[in-house]
Amino acid sequence: MILLKRTLQFFIICAFLGLITLVSLYYYVKPDIPSVQVLKDVQLQTPMQVFSKDGLLINQFGEKRRIPVTIEEIPQPLINAILATEDNRFYDHIGIDPIGILRSALVLISTGEKKQGASTITMQLARNFFLTREKAYIRKVKEIFIALHIENLLTKNEILALYLNKIELGNRAFGIGAAAQVYYGKQLNELTLAQMAMIAGLPKAPSALNPIRNPVRAKARRNVVLRRMLDEGYISQADYKQNSQEPITAKFHGAEIDLYAPYISEMVRAEMVARYGYEKAYNSGFKVYTSVESNVQAAAQTALVNNLHAYDMRHGYRGPEQQLWDFETQPALSSSEILAKLKPIKEIAPLLAAAVLDVGEQTATVLLKNGEQASLSWDNLKWARKYITRYRQGFPPKVATDILNPGEQIWLRKNDDGSYLLSQLPEASSALVSLDPNDGRIKAIVGGYSFEQSQYNRAVQAKRQVGSNIKPFIYSAALNNGYTLASILNDAPINQWDKSLGVAWRPKNSPAVYNGPIRIRRALAQSKNVISVRLLRGVGLQRTADHLLKFGFQNNDINRSESLALGSASITPLELARGMSAFANGGHLITPYFINEIQDSAGNVLFKTEPLLACDPVTPPLTTTQFESTSGLNTSQAANHCAPRIISKQNAFLIADAMHSAIWGGGSWAHKTGWSGTGWRAQVLKRRDLSGKTGTTNDSVDTWFSGFNRNVMTSVWxxxxxxxxxxxxxxxxxxxxxxQISGAESGAKTAQPAWIDFMRAALKDKPEAPIEPPEGLVSVRIDLATGLLSQKNDYTSRFEYFEKGTSPTKYVMQHVDNVFEEETKTEEELF
Incomplete structure (x- = not known):
């Protein structure tokens, strides 16, 4: 009895001392224990995601890969695997596991080493959020108290979900959602049991047990997880046997990109960092919806790449990238040796690295970097005549040995039919910008051939001379200053002595064809250089420059010399497309934008673009219902959401209509008076709603084509x-x-083909959207030779648009055939 009493006293004293110790420890570490209230509103570090307008993932930026999932989205077998391995009594304990602690203490007492942990999932969550991995007793004490706080604050499912979204699992994957994507390229519900067990085994040592770096150790750990699941009754013996024998299938998977559009994603990244700072932009889980349409953006990239290759191919083959072995003096390498040499070569899409194995009469056998062996047919080789200079090419090859030799490393492109085409990395560059001229939305933008090759975004950074793409703006200034589309100017050479240089300035047409007296409409359509100079002189240099600045161009880019009339100004493709949009939208200066909406990680809208529209405030104002049905804005927003008017709607229409003639020409081919504009190749699109303008600088250094209808404005450089x-x-x-295209490179030959290919895709299945004549115009029949009124209804006359009060008032007295005959298309191709 006495022994029992003393034993009871001993336990009471021990309990009292333990309680005092526990309370003392609590107050000792209390100042260092963080508040766990933040877990109620936890913000997991998730990458910024960039989407197209229609919701396809373009890119993601972040230091950590994380795909947050809810507890309902996690398959039960994966939960079972985690619980069996990490904390099988998770749903029974209060945040700490006394049995686990006792087991760990016994191991410590018996071995003197901390070989076995006693951390529950709640304790691991406490450590992951608030503590370090340092193996110290005081850290463990803090971990226990924080775990108890967490259990009082959150439900078990909330704790488990936080843990599974927070844990590090290697390869920059944080959380099981990211791990499934990184290792298997799958959603959680697509994983096999073996793959779930693999992921469940990673928390113990994400680097050491990584299935990509250490597949042997990873497999052993996976099978430990499966054994634990078997022991706990989560799987059957048959399941264990089958899945423990499964091979390691993990390999690195990047982000699931739906639309590869690196130039627009980089524009978004830079803008988000500017707005929110690096840390917040990269790790706050922003979802950024851009303005680009996925199919239109993809068409732009394809058109630009194909056009650069077409230019490159017609100028000749520059030879192999390198010589892997000398077929004349060295024996051929084995396939494994060739693949070893190809392995370090960085491929630039769509180019594929390959080695030439054998060359026949009109075929070649190659080995690709991916190990595939293929045969190149003559149709995929015969283009490759020798490149000599940019102005000279060799003779067309007759046999494959004129082109290739064994041992050469070459580039290939894959054709639509699966065959391979001999190719090379283009030397020229390009940019394409497509806008909605009604609100400035960037529908597509491509800054170069390859973002991997060069991150320089030529669409927004490269200021290049615009050549004849400046002429619509010059002609717009002329119409503002008394000229009409029927005004007659002399298309004849100009010789002007320049005192400062001591030479004569002789601007020339390109081609050097002169027609004498010519109407302004036709002069713009055929890009007559001397007429542009005469118009600039007639309006005045300063007045013309001031007019050009209305279109959003930078003052420093508009040089004050007569060469301005020929396009010596340097402008980016985006700036040019913005300015040219005024002719498509009725005279308004829109503001280009590429971000539609920004959401936070919970889907709340933080920012939504409200673009300025090509509209005029209505007086008297429409009702709210009327205004919203036409513009999407209410009446109180109208004045603040209309883009500024920079030219009259009449001026805008007249220039657009003259640019329509640049594509469709004029005159009567039946009467041998027909003529073509410089953009006649766009007729292949068979759309009467298009207007366009070519641009070529001296020596064909810069080439352009810009064209539009009412809804799409596109510029290509x-x-x-x-x-x-x-x-x-x-x-x-x-x-x-x-x-094929041959002759001197120019806007019509070099840039316009990309514009045509792009617009064919962008306008597919879209109804024609012509620019309708606004009020304030009159249409009268004029004589083609004189621009005066005509009473004839034949090929010598046409209807012409005029602003009210500017149409001719006199009739032509007589018309003698051939006094002014619209000449036929010259043999020299129009630029």
Whole structure:
């Protein structure tokens, strides 16, 4: 009895001392224990995601890969695997596991080493959020108290969800959602049991047990997890046997990009960092919806890349990238040796690295970097005549040995039919910008051939001379200053002595064809240089420059010399597209934008673009219902959401209509008076709603094509990154089809093909959207030779638009055939 009493006293004293110790420890560490209230509103570090307008993932930026999931989205077998391995009594304990602590203490007492932990999932969550991994007793004490706080604050499912979204699992994957994507490229519900067990085994040592770096150790750990699941009754013996024998299938998977558009994603990244700072932009889980349409953006990239390759191919083959072995003096390498040499080569999409194994009469056998062996047919080789200079090409090849030799490392592109085409990395560069001229939304933007090759975004950073793309703005100034589309100017050479230089300035047409008296409409459509100079002189240099500044161009970019009339101003493609949009939208200066909406990680809208529209405030104002049905804005927003008017709607229409003639020409081909504009190649699109303008600078250094209808404005530039390098010319290649381009490079030949390919895709299945004549215009029949009123209803006359009060008042007295005959298309191609 006495022994029992003393034993009871001993336990009471021990309990009292333990309680005092526990309370003392609590107050000792209390100042260092963080508040766990933050877990109620926890903000997991998740990457910023960039989407297209229609919701396809373009890119993601962040230091950590994390895909947050709810407890309902986690498959039960994966939960079972985690619980069996990390904390099987999770749903039974209060945040600490006395049995686990006792087991750990016994191991410590018996071995003197901390070999076995006693951390519950709640304790691990406490450590992951608030503490370090330091193995110290005081850290463990803090961990226990924080775990108890967490259990009082959150439900078990909330704790488990936080833990599974927070844990580090290697390869910059944080949380099981990211791990499934990084290791298997799958959603959680697509994983096999073996793959779930693999992920469940990673928390213990994410680096050491990584299935990509250490597949042997990872497999052993996976099977430990499966054994624990078997022991706990989560799986059957058959399940264990089958899944423990499964091979390691993990490999690194990048983000699931739906639309590869690196230039627009970089624009978004830079803008978000500017707005929110690096840390917040990268780790707050922002979702940024851009303005680009996925199919339109993809079409822009394809059109630009294909056009650069077409330019490159017609100028000749520059030879292999390198010589892997000398086939004349060395024996051929084995496949494994060749693949070893190809492995370090960085491929730039769409180019694929390959080695030439054998060359036949009109075929070649190659080994690709991915191990595939393929045969190149003559149709995929015969373009490759020798490149000599940008102005000269060799003779068309007759046999494959004229082109290739064994041992050469070459570049290939894959054709639509799966065959491979001999290719090379283009030397020229390009940019494409497409806008909605009604509100400035960037529908597509491409800054170069390859973002991997060069991150320089030529669409927004490269200021290049615009050549004849400046002329619509020059002609707009002329219409503002008394000229009309029927005004007659003399298309004849100009010789002007320049005292400062001591030479004569002789601007020339390109081609050097002069028609004498010519109407302004046709002069713009055929890009007559001397007429542009005469108009600038007639309006005045300063007045013309002031007019150009209305279109949003920078003052420093608009040089004050007569060469301005020929396009010596340097402007980015985006700036040009913005300015040109005024002719498509009725005279308004829109503001381009590329971000539609920014959401936080919970989907709350933080920012939504409210673009300025190409509209005029209505007086008297429409009702709210009327205004919203036409613009999407209410009446109180109208005045603040209309883009500024910079030219009259009449001026805008007249220039757009003259640019329509640049594509469709004029005159009567039946009466041998027909003529073509410089953009006649766009007729292949068979759309009567398009207007356009070519642009070519001296020596074909910069080439442009800009064109539009009411809803789409697109500008394309092609040139070399190093200003001053001419694009040259190419001769006809007898090995190629009759559709090939030859002669001097120009806006019509070099830039317009990309514009045509892009617009074909962008306008597919879209109804025609012509620019309708506004009020304030009259249409009268004029004589083609004089621009005066005509009473004839034949090929010598046409209807012309005029602003009210500017149409001619006199009739032509007589018309003698051939006094002014619209000449036929010259043999020299129009630029």
């Amino acid at each position: 092609v040139g070399f990154d190093n200003p001053g390098n001419p694009l040259g010319r190419s001769t006809y290649n007898n090995n190629m089809a009759n559709t």
